[in-house]
Amino acid sequence: MTEAETDTENVPQSKYTKDKKVGEGTYAVVYLGVQKHTKRKIAIKEIKTGLFKDGLDMSALREVKYLQELRHPNVIELVDVFGTSNNLNLVLEFLPCDLEVLIKSKDIMFLAADIKSWLLMTFRGLHHCHRMSILHRDLKPNNLLLAPDGQLKIADFGLARGLGNLNEDLSSNVVTRWYRAPELLFGAKHYTAAIDIWSVGIIFAELMLRIPYLPGKDDVDQLDVTFKALGTPTEQIWPNVSNLPLYNSLRVYPPPSRQELRNRFIAATDKALDLMISMTQLDPSRRCNTSQALLHEYFTELPSPTDPKNLPKNKPNEPTVESNGNTTKRRKVE
């Protein structure tokens, strides 16, 4: 049995150093390291084995499955995969920060152009996923990682899935609660890429508000919070909504008026509001897709999106590769 094993046993892991442990996720321990021959910084995600009595962890397998196919500047790069005595190791590009950390760093000011830049990169990455028929199903600020050069990368494909099959049931128990589209809240068994669009819409709002937009306390509360903010769906605006499994008599909230939304997002331009409204349509079939979003006038009107390398970064006192005086100064000023 050893042929295959010895092949990879000695070679791949010696190509990387595993320097220090930086984090521990649900099914993996993450180490920082260096790819020896390029001196490139990498992260090694070592999948815990033996935790899952049914063999190799499913989320890890999905992550490998999709990241092997998705090569895009705005999707985290899977540099390599190797195994050591039944241990699965994913070598990922090193991404020192994520959007959640930035949103929470209240001393860092976001310009409208910064938000536009992050949103644009998110859509570029997501567009690539969707045209490959892959749904992410867990978009949230915490899964939008930031490279030292400012590029945003969609990460964590542990819940992703392909739209390979026709008419098969999908699990509605996906997406972290606050970013979960209404069709999922209603337990829809058939849904589309529109669930990811919704999540990005909520992230867009969060980037402007700097606090979570729809923070439901539990699944029931999530419905209430969502519809209080965006109106309760009716058969009129969303045909057949009442046939969804978990749909039942809800408190009826009116949809927000344009003025109400303007007040909610004071800094947003009309185009920005248009795009957000289009992403957060209750009826998934009315939500825009990634192509439409990318062509939206919000992205062409001024201000132009910030050049990624000039975007705000975390940890101003720890110099990163691209960091220059400019960015630090701006942060202090604003």
Place this chain on the structure above:
Amino acid sequence: MSLGGSETAKKPYVSIDDLYRKSTQFQMWSFTKSALEETKKKANENGTKVAKQRLLNEYNNLKESNRTLFEQYPQELNIDTIFDPLTFEEEQKYLHFYCEKIITTADFFNMATQVKATAMSFFKKFYLVNSVMEYHPKNILYTCLFLAAKLEYYFISIESYCKILPKTEPKDILDLEFIVLLSLKFTLLVYHPFRPLYGFFLDFQAVLLHPSPLMYDVNVDKLGHLYNQAKEWLNKYAIISYVGFMFTPPQIALAAMYDIDKRITNKYLQRKYLREQLDAIKEEQDEKKGQDEQKHQDEQKHQDEQKDEEVTDDNQSLESQQRTQYETIVRTIVKCIRIAKAETQTSLQESKDIDRKCFFTLNPAKMMNKKIKKLSSGTE
């Protein structure tokens, strides 16, 4: 198919084909017929070497402890007489037998087509890298199916899985899971022809029925029937054969349609590749002319004469280009059908013989001891 947003500036159109060419399925697991054959042969040769070494270890041990017997029967106990590896053909037959077993096992568990097809792809890939003389196909089959179910969202727990499989412990499968993954080079996404087939079903309707039916006897029901039969065809021929390693999923889907109904599929292809593009060229020409008219009125006549010549030239070369393209597609499809249907039939007896042979190459000690026992009882 879809626009690439701001990437449009560089490249206005990214086709499904462009994307497919980036997939690991295309980059790492697509072969010409001869390259595929070569890869399989190499796996068999390598397996033979491993099996020989395994036997040799056993042989030398036993020779040590049965010196007299080995001297007494130099013929019967000659290593070259004893060594009986699976030939290339036998190995292929054996694998085919197990491919059929994947289907029956998956059907037994009521697993979806997608799981079945992915497991089949995993299994074949595994044996492009390894040989049955290294890993017995039975547990590899079960492992591939288990892994495919996990990856295609039809998860079944290892306990309930093993409870139903004959004489199989969770450990038998879990120990192999990682080895299978390594052999697959961690490429786990498999594209199947079922989705493109559905796409063609829709496009056949668009092209052949709208705005008005092109063939007097073709309607939605007829196309629906064709679609269902083509789906069965994929299940029967495409999944089990190696066409997925030589053709793209849309090519295989078209092959299924073509083999079920050559007349309709041909009409579709002609319409799609000959007629449709001719229409497009005509529009382009008209446009060109329109622009020219606006420009230089004086020189127009002279220029137009020239242009007309050019256009007809272009037209002819384009027309023949399209014809070539159309013919290439038909040729590819026909080849795909031939390969899909050229399955090796293996009789049960044949499989049993190969099975015995395989068992002994994997367990040379058992075979040697049996032989020694027989020979030494014969001397008494």
